[in-house]
Amino acid sequence: xxxxxxxxxxxxxxxxxxxxxxxxxxxxxxxxxxxxxxxxxxxxxxxxxxxxxxxxxxxxxxxxxxxxxxxxxxxxxxxxxxxxxxxxxxxxxxxxxxxxxxxxxxxxxxxxxxxxxxxxxxxxxxxxxxxxxxxxxxxxxxxxxxxxxxxxxxxxxxxxxxxx
Amino acid sequence: xxxxxxxxxxxxxxxxxxxxxxxxxxxxxxxxxxxxxxxxxxxxxxxxxxxxxxxxxxxxxxxxxxxxxxxxxxxxxxxxxxxxxxxxxxxxxxxxxxxxxxxxxxxxxxxxxxxxxxxxxxxxxxxxxxxxxxxxxxxxxxxxxxxxxxxxxxxxxxxxxxxxxxxxxxxxxxxxxxxxxxxxxxxxxxxxxxxxxxxxxxxxxxxxxxxxxxxxxxxxxxxxxxxxxxxxxxxxxxxxxxxxxxxxxxxxxxxxxxxxxxxxxxxxxxxxxxxxxxxxxxxxxxxxxxxxxxxxxxxxxxxxxxxxxxxxxxxxxxxxxxxxxxxxxxxxxxxxxxxxxxxxxxxxxxxxxxxxxxxxxxxxxxxxxxxxxxxxxxxxxxxxxxxxxxxxxxxxxxxxxxxxxxxxxxxxxxxxxxxxxxxxxxxxxxxxxxxxxxxxxxxxxxxxxxxxxxxxxxxxxxxxxxxxxxxxxxxxxxxxxxxxxxxxxxxxxxxxxxxxxxxxxxxxxxxxxxxxxxxxxxxxxxxxxxxxxxxxxxxxxxxxxxxxxxxxxxxxxxx
Ligand code: SF4
Ligand code: SF4
Ligand code: SF4
Ligand code: SF4
Numbered sequence: 001x002x003x004x005x006x007x008x009x010x011x012x013x014x015x016x017x018x019x020x021x022x023x024x025x026x027x028x029x030x031x032x033x034x035x036x037x038x039x040x041x042x043x044x045x046x047x048x049x050x051x052x053x054x055x056x057x058x059x060x061x062x063x064x065x066x067x068x069x070x071x072x073x074x075x076x077x078x079x080x081x082x083x084x085x086x087x088x089x090x091x092x093x094x095x096x097x098x099x100x101x102x103x104x105x106x107x108x109x110x111x112x113x114x115x116x117x118x119x120x121x122x123x124x125x126x127x128x129x130x131x132x133x134x135x136x137x138x139x140x141x142x143x144x145x146x147x148x149x150x151x152x153x154x155x156x157x158x159x160x161x162x163x164x
Numbered sequence: 165x166x167x168x169x170x171x172x173x174x175x176x177x178x179x180x181x182x183x184x185x186x187x188x189x190x191x192x193x194x195x196x197x198x199x200x201x202x203x204x205x206x207x208x209x210x211x212x213x214x215x216x217x218x219x220x221x222x223x224x225x226x227x228x229x230x231x232x233x234x235x236x237x238x239x240x241x242x243x244x245x246x247x248x249x250x251x252x253x254x255x256x257x258x259x260x261x262x263x264x265x266x267x268x269x270x271x272x273x274x275x276x277x278x279x280x281x282x283x284x285x286x287x288x289x290x291x292x293x294x295x296x297x298x299x300x301x302x303x304x305x306x307x308x309x310x311x312x313x314x315x316x317x318x319x320x321x322x323x324x325x326x327x328x329x330x331x332x333x334x335x336x337x338x339x340x341x342x343x344x345x346x347x348x349x350x351x352x353x354x355x356x357x358x359x360x361x362x363x364x365x366x367x368x369x370x371x372x373x374x375x376x377x378x379x380x381x382x383x384x385x386x387x388x389x390x391x392x393x394x395x396x397x398x399x400x401x402x403x404x405x406x407x408x409x410x411x412x413x414x415x416x417x418x419x420x421x422x423x424x425x426x427x428x429x430x431x432x433x434x435x436x437x438x439x440x441x442x443x444x445x446x447x448x449x450x451x452x453x454x455x456x457x458x459x460x461x462x463x464x465x466x467x468x469x470x471x472x473x474x475x476x477x478x479x480x481x482x483x484x485x486x487x488x489x490x491x492x493x494x495x496x497x498x499x500x501x502x503x504x505x506x507x508x509x510x511x512x513x514x515x516x517x518x519x520x521x522x523x524x525x526x527x528x529x530x531x532x533x534x535x536x537x538x539x540x541x542x543x544x545x546x547x548x549x550x551x552x553x554x555x556x557x558x559x560x561x562x563x564x565x566x567x568x569x570x571x572x573x574x575x576x577x578x579x580x581x582x583x584x585x586x587x588x589x590x591x592x593x594x595x596x597x598x599x600x601x602x603x604x605x606x607x608x609x610x611x612x613x614x615x616x617x618x619x620x621x622x623x624x625x626x627x628x629x630x631x632x633x634x635x636x637x638x639x640x641x642x643x644x645x646x647x648x649x650x651x652x653x654x655x656x657x658x659x660x661x662x663x664x665x666x667x668x669x670x671x672x673x674x675x676x677x678x679x680x681x682x683x684x685x686x687x688x689x690x691x692x693x694x695x696x697x698x699x700x701x702x703x704x705x706x707x708x709x710x711x712x713x714x715x716x717x718x719x720x721x722x723x
Contacts, residue, residue, distance in 0.1 A: 071263030072376040081647050084654040087373040095296065096264040096373050102653060119263045136651050 046129075050159035053112045053125040056103060059157075060147040067122035067150070070098035074114035074123050082107035083114060101146060105131050106139040115160070124156045168234035183225040183236055184212055194238055195247060195276055197362045198314035199226040202419055203323055206315050209254075211276065213246040214238050222246050247280040255285060257292045257337055258363075259309045267364030269377040273312065292337045300330075300349040303369055303423060304358060308340045311365035317341065317357040324420065324517070327351040341365075352519065355427070356420045359409060370427050371407040375399075381642035383626035384411060384709055386613055388481065388606050389425030390513070391522035393615035395710070396421060398430070398607055398626040401642065403658045405430040405607055405627060413710050416619065422519050430607065433627060434658060437590045439602040441661040450600060455671070462599045463675035465582050466498065466558065475502035475547040475556045478535030479563040480524030482586075482603075483611025483623065485688040486665035487526070488696075489673075489680060490562055491534030497673045497680065501538025502547055502556065505530050506566055520616055525606075529614035532698050532714075551576050558582035562665050563603050567592035586665050602662035604629055609664040610685045612707065618718045620702065621711035630661040 013019055039046055048054065059067040070087035086100040114123050126148060133139040150157075165176040170187055177186035182205070184194050197209035205227045213222040217235040222242060237243055254273065262268045294308035318330045318341070329349045333342050343349050349357075358368045380399045387394040387408065394417035399407045408430055410421035432438075442458030443450040453461075466474065476494040478487045487505075494503045507527055514521040537543045542550055550556035559580050567573050568591060577583055577596045586603040587594035594600045607626045614620050625632050625639050634645055648655020666688055673680035682688050686704055693699045698714045706712050 069264050070373070071268075072379065073263065076376070076378060081644075081652070084652075087375075089373050094264065104652065106651075140653060 048127045048129070050155040052127055052129075053110045054128040055105060055110070055126055055131060055141075056108065056112075056114055056123050056146075057126040057128070057148040057153070058101060058143065058146040059122050059124060059153060060149050062150065065092065066098065066101070066143065066147055067120050068098050068101065068118075069094050069096045069120055069122070070101070071096070071119065073117045073119065077113045077117040078108075079111060079113065080107045080109050082109075098143070101143050102140050103146060104140050105133070106136060121157060121160070124153055124160065126153065126156065166230075166232035168230050168232065168236060170236050171238055177230040181230050183214060183216075183223075183228050183230050183234075186230045187225065187236075187238070192238060194225045195280060196226060197272055197276075197312060198316060200316055200319075200360055200419075203316065203319045203360075206319065209250070209312065209314050211247060211250045211254075211280075213243060213250070215240045215242045244280070247276075248282050251277060251281040252285065252287075254312050255281070256287045257309070258312070259291065261307075261310060261364065265307075265310065265364035266367045266372060267310075267361075271364060272362035294338075294340060299369070300343055300366075301354055303355055303427065304349055305367050305369050305372060306341060307365050307367070310363050311341055312363055313339050313341075314362060316360045316362070317366060320357050320360060321349070321351060321354075324356070325351040325353040326517070352422050352424065352515070353420060353517065355423045356410065360419070368407065368426075374406050375401045379642060379644055380406060381626070381640040381645060383607075383624050383640045385607065385623045385626065386525065386621045386711075387421055387425040387429060388525040388613070389422065389429045389523075390518075391520040391524060391527060391616040392417060392518050393525055393613050393619070393621050393711075394421040394425055394518060395621070396425075400607075400626050401644065402654055402656065403628050403645075404434045416615065416621070416711065417518055420518060422517075424513075424519075432589050433605045433607050435589055438660050439587050439590055439594065439600055439662065441602055443597075443600040445598045450595075450597070458599055458601065459668075459671045459675050462584050462601075462672050465598070466560075466584075466672070467676060469558045469582070471499040472502075473555065473557040474498055474500045475542060475550065475559050476500060476504075476535075477544065477547065477559065477561040477564065477566065478503065478505040478530050479561075480505055480508065480522075480527035480530050481606075482530070482563040482665055483526065483606075483609070483613060484529040484533050484620070484692060485611045485685055486562060486669075487530045487535045488533035488692050489666040489669045489682070489688060490560075492680060493669050493673050494560075495534070495538060497677055501541030502550070503535055503541060504537050504544040504547065505535045506544055506564055506569065508569065522616055525615075526613040528616060528618060529612065529620075532614060532696055532716075533692055534696075548573070548576060551579055554579070556580070558584075560584045561593060562586040562669075563588065565591040565593045567596070586668060588662065601665075601668045602660065603668070604631070604662045604664045608632065608660075608662060611664070611666075612689065614714060615711075616718070618698070618714040618716040619711045620699070620707055620714055622704065622707050622709075628657055628659050629663070630659055631663045631667070 070085050072085045075083040075085045082104045084102045085098050087096050088099040090097045112125050115125050167174050167176050175190045187194050194212050196212045198206045207224050207227045212225040214225045215237040216223050296307050298306040300306045321330050322328045329343050329347050358366045380401045382397045382399050385396050385398045387396045395411040395413040396408045397411050408426050412419050441452050444453050444461050478490050494500045508523045509521050510523045511521045513519050563586050583597045584599045585594045585597035586601045588603045588605045606623050608629045611623050612620050628634050670680050670682050693702050698716045
């Protein structure tokens with residue numbers, strides 16, 4: 001059986017590998033001197049930019065009340081049916097508020113549609129990506145876990161206003 | 165018949181019909197806010213402007229009579245431009261309230277804004293502000309900013325409820341609705357205005373903020389408040405009835421229902437005192453047991469009495485099917501002729517609009533299907549006397565709290581050796597029983613009621629029970645029902661372990677003698693149709709959504 005010749009044989013330099021090894025090692029060396037990206041999570045935390053879509057949270061006004069008027073639009077638009085809103089009447093000017101607001105973090109796909117549809121800028125995507133549960137019930141976040149003071153959400157709100 | 169041309173098609177009309185009426189009959193819905201088929205024409209909203217050839221200006225379709233040879237355009241550029249203009253005008257002072265407005269999702273202004281609005285406003289000034297929470301009655305809240313001054317509510321009170329209570333005050337952009345000085349909006353039909361109000365200006369306080377309309381399922385049913393049997397829609401979210409609305413049926417209730425029916429006939433369905441599963445009395449107290457155990461107990465105890473010692477009380481609240489099997493159970497399984505039911509009259513309730521003095525939905529049906537004393541049988545008073553004299557030792561009651569109506573019966577019923585009760589909620593009668601079966605409510609079963617005019621109408625299940633499964637049993641399904649899983653708190657079923665009375669009777673009968681085996685309610689109805697002459701040749705399909713007339717002559721009494 002005739003030995004089949006390769007289309008293109010390696011040259012001598014290529015055959016001895018040494019230049020290639022030097023090339024590779026020099027890349028390694030360069031990278032060693034570059035600034036590091038790796039974080040020693042969880043000791044060091046990653047702080048995402050404003051464009052990041054972490055878990056959705058509810059905006060809590062300075063007076064401690066939620067901004068949400070329980071219109072249910074986020075619940076309607078949510079492609080994964082993660083949100084349940086139950087409304088009730090309040091004496092406050094907004095008339096309507098959520099007695100119950102729950103997001104099922106197992107259902108949520110962090111798409112941000114709830115944030116986009118909300119007419120009140122009351123639900124926004126946060127920078128929180130740390131969610132771990134040991135059972136399904138834990139994954140359903142109520143108002144207690146969802147409400148975040150508006151002061152902590154400023155850069156996301158600014159970011160949204162830029163693109164609205 | 166005279167004809168006119170509507171959007172290029174020739175249509176026939178009756179002399180005296182307006183363009184909007186003729187078009188509606190023909191299937192073309194000309195946009196309208198202030199027009200209602202049952203109310204006088206006001207012509208104030210101007211959204212129904214249409215172009216008629218040879219007329220100098222656009223005309224309003226709601227008050228222009230159709231004429232032979234007329235050529236009408238409802239989608240011509242001129243018409244559309246006029247509609248846009250009217251929408252823009254209406255939206256000048258209309259608040260951006262949709263997120264907090266209960267009407268959203270079934271709002272004409274919202275719909276027409278999508279369909280006919282330009283989507284932009286040239287109005288940059290501050291909107292007019294008015295009162296947003298004006299209670300017109302304990303049932304109705306008025307939001308003056310949302311009102312588009314169509315006057316439907318005023319005309320409804322004047323013309324249908326025949327109780328003028330509302331009027332406009334002020335002019336221009338300050339115009340608003342008020343009740344006459346010193347008056348409340350307290351006519352017994354007031355809540356119909358919340359249905360016909362084209363916007364969210366009038367809202368039902370009982371339902372206010374309870375649910376978004378798109379989250380609910382709706383099921384065609386019949387009101388159980390009174391003997392008229394107004395056609396209704398039952399609105400359900402998370403297996404809980406949240407509101408009832410009237411459903412158009414010209415032969416029964418037109419577009420309306422009374423406030424009593426709307427407010428008072430559904431809260432018991434999800435009440436805490438629902439009987440959940442069968443109960444039997446052991447050592448003096450009622451305890452929950454399995455269906456098998458309760459059925460066996462009822463069957464064996466009933467067998468231990470002489471047939472003349474047993475009496476049966478049917479119910480004008482139960483369906484024809486329930487009452488029919490009950491009477492068959494009494495006559496052919498037990499062989500007793502002592503069967504009757506309690507009639508309920510409240511003359512103070514009647515009027516010449518919808519409300520009747522008979523406060524039950526099915527007294528005629530109960531009579532027709534055989535819940536009347538047999539030959540030499542005891543009627544209801546006879547049964548009570550019989551219990552008092554010790555001749556009647558066992559009593560079987562379905563779906564009626566007779567002790568609530570006549571408290572003196574409480575002592576009487578304790579004389580019985582056996583009391584079997586079917587009850588939806590734990591009530592005074594059921595509390596005395598030896599065996600309590602959990603009855604499904606009218607929102608949890610199929611069946612028929614006969615109204616006072618002899619019209620047979622269907623009810624359908626809207627709420628699941630342990631015995632009914634939404635998809636398998638063909639019930640209407642909301643988006644939440646469709647996609648909910650057992651892990652979603654918004655899909656927890658709130659289900660009760662209850663069954664239709666006819667199913668329970670069938671079970672007991674099977675345990676006693678193997679008779680009355682039925683699997684489907686249609687089979688029960690077919691047997692009624694075969695054996696009761698007034699029901700001859702009827703079936704569920706013929707009854708359909710709007711009911712059917714029984715083969716019976718009813719004398720129309722005044723009330
Ligand atoms: S981010 Fe997307 S999936 Fe998550 S709750 Fe919002 S709409 Fe639903
Ligand atoms: S869309 Fe906004 S205002 Fe509406 S219920 Fe959701 S969070 Fe609340
Ligand atoms: S009445 Fe209609 S348009 Fe006006 S706020 Fe309510 S839903 Fe929106
Ligand atoms: S309250 Fe409603 S029905 Fe009455 S005038 Fe205003 S918009 Fe029309």
